[in-house]
């Protein structure tokens with residue numbers, strides 16, 4: 396009988412399908428009385444103890460396989476969710492950084508004017524012909540502006556200033572009046588909720604000046620919210 400158990404398990408180990416192994420076991424049990432056989436493990440156990448042990452083992456293996464299949468299915472489901480989240484995050488990247496040219500001054504003007512930065516360091520979304528960054532996605536953005544002015548002549552009146560605007564609405568302003576020094580600088584750093592299509596730019600107010608490549612305008616999407 397021990398031989399039977401081994402044979403039975405051997406079949407399973409060899410990669411026979413569970414159903415086939417189980418059927419062949421049932422067939423052994425029901426051979427003598429094909430119509431009236433009772434496959435209940437209890438009565439079977441009374442008739443043939445070793446066959447019963449084999450049957451219990453196969454049932455156990457079946458249970459483990461079911462559990463394994465369920466865990467595997469759950470893992471595959473979660474992997475799919477993670478992969479699509481990653482894909483979405485990758486599609487939602489946005490960053491730009493622009494700078495004014497070296498030895499380049501703009502202003503003072505009699506009217507407010509959009510600062511058109513001359514060099515793109517990183518990214519797109521910034522229009523070099525208009526000086527406007529258009530938000531590609533709705534979300535939370537980090538935006539930073541640094542202004543700087545220098546003059547060789549100490550007595551020249553200097554004002555370094557700028558206004559960060561979204562859709563023509565001022566969001567933050569800096570202003571450094573030059574009195575007695577020949578360098579002025581200031582910075583803006585904000586985090587803003589922007590909608591896709593919002594137009595962000597740096598405005599140079601009238602009578603203000605910006606000089607050199609220490610003037611930068613930087614923005615990036617922290618995370619999308621749509």
Ligand SMILES: *[C@@H]1O[C@H](CO)[C@@H](O)[C@H](O)[C@H]1NC(C)=O
Nearest residue numbers: 413457458460461462463464
């Ligand atoms: C486990 O999954 C395999 C592959 O899909 C399948 O052939 C087998 O019948 C499953 N086993 C159980 C116990 O559900």
